[in-house]
Amino acid sequence: MRTPLRIAIVGYGTGGQAAAVLLSRDGHRVEVFERAAELGPVGAGFLLQPVGQAVLWDMGLLDAACMHGARIASLYGETATGRAVMDMRYAELDARLFGLGLQRGALFQLLDAAWTEHRVLHRGHRIVDVDVERGALVDGDGRRHSGFDLVIVADGAASVLRSRVAAAALDRPYPWGAQWCLAPMGDWASADVLKQRYIRARRMAGMLPVGTRPDDPVPRLSFFWSVPVGELDRVDVDREAWRRDVAEVWPEALARLDGIDAPNALAQARYRDTTHRHWHRGRAVLLGDAAHAMSPQLGQGVNMALLDAQALRDALRAEAMVPTALQRYERERRAHLSAYHFWSRALTPLFQSERDAAARIRDLTFHPLSRLPVARGMMLRVLTGTRRGWLSTFRLPRGFADVLATLPVARHEAVRAPVDARRDAAVAID
Incomplete structure (x- = not known):
């Protein structure tokens, strides 16, 4: 693409941010339309896999991410009675690899600060329609924004615009969601492990070390609690009953929520399962969860959004025309993603559902299977995002794994966080 394009991006989440940085650096004139009047991340913490780390490396942001994030050596899941369900260790795939627990706020701030070229950001602009043939947007006030060579729809899993670009082959909400918050890490012993505990598939708690962020030096944990969607909007939640439920699964995790008005201050997460036969039409293209929403069971949402942004940039570099570039982008990303939707759809009911028999089979078979060399290799490939x-x-990228050994290591010492329910509530809703 020799001629700079005028590009509109709808949505300033991870995919939209990364696309804005990468495309602006290539000389394209980028304008972002974000419906929120105040900028900020959505969600608590996530696990950045090697594939996502490689994109940040390409952007020159991985050193900073490592200084804020927590290096994760393994994912360990067990029943509330202590029976191991999974034990996946990065070193068993490659001793140089690791996961990086990050706060959403940390990544948001790093990406936002990196967007310096041709920066045009329209806040408080809710886009309600896309003219894919003319490259135009219509906002909630009826204003038309036109003249774009390319429109990138990156407005998330609950996208209101995806159907304007291409009809979904599948678009349905999952019946289970989650409650999230960030809690002070303190002296949490499992500083390099993503830990989960289960009672069948009906109850699940997770604790992920996620380090610090530029405006908050307190090392934190991301707490996850599985909840049926029907309970997320209840206003009559019995706080003590909720705490007893969490304590039954994991009393040590509950203790980390002291000072936080749980569950009232916890953020809510809802998931969708969405696939499209095509990701682009005319001058418009889907990116991130707007193109391929799935449950977070495989923990790949942020990683796939970063890879989408990088692949779109590379396709625009390689092709002389926008239509052929969009075809190249979709072909490349579909080849990587094809198995992830299947495994996400298949595994989610084993961890978030009322299927007790399936959960019992999970408890009996997952860990033994993960010790078999072939199965272990496949599981680790899926975990790290390196299954294509x-x-x-x-x-x-060539040489990337060697670079990981030279990256700075964050030294997250326990920092006493103020026990202020209002402050922690604000952190939880980020």
């Missing part, structure tokens, strides 16, 4: 389709491997 069903049989191939997604190749990390």
Whole structure:
């Protein structure tokens, strides 16, 4: 793409931010339309896999991310009675690899600060329609924003615009969601492990170390609690009953919520399962969860959004025309994503549902299977994002794994966080 394009991006989440940075650096004139009047991340914490780390490395942001994030060596899941369900260790795939627990706020601030070229950001603009043939947007006040060579729809899993670009082959909400918050890490012993505990598939709690963020030096944990969607909007939640439920699964995790008005101050998360036969039409293209929303069971949402942004940039570099670039982008990303939707759809009911028999089979078989060499390798490939389709491997950039050993390591010492329910509530809703 030799001629700079005028590009509109709808949505300033991870995918939209990364696309804005990468495309602006290539000389394109980028304008972002974000419906929120005040900028900020949505969600508490996440696990950045090696594939996502490689994109930040390409952007020159991985050093800073590592200084804020927590290096994760393994994912360990067990029943509330202590029976191991899964034990996946990055070193068993490659001793140089690790996960990086990050606060959403940390990544948001790093990406926002990195967007310096041709920065035009329209806050408080809710886009309600896209003219894919003319490259125009219509906002909630009826104003038309036109003249774009490319429109990137990156407005998330609950996208209101995806159907304007392409009809969904599947678009349905999951019946289970989650409650999230950030809690002070303190002397939490499992500083390099994503830990989960289960009672069948009906109750699940997770604790992920996520480090600090630029405006908050307190090391934190991201707490996750599985909840049926029907309970998320209840206003009559029995606080003590909720605490007893969490304590039954994991009393040590509940203790980390002292000083937080749980569950009232916890953020809510809802998930969708969305696939499209096509991701682009005319001058418009889908990116991130707007193109391929799935449950967070595989923890790949942020990673896939970053890879989408990078692949779109690369396709625009490689092709002379926008239509062929969009075809190239979709072809590349579909080849990587094809198996992830299947596994996400298949695994989610084993961890978030009322299927007790399926959960019992999970408890009996998952850990033994994960110790078999072939199965272990496949599971680790899926975890790290390096499975491409069903049989191939997604190749990390040449030399990247060696670079990981030279990156700075954050030293997150316990910092006493103020016990202020209002402050922690604000953190939880980020």
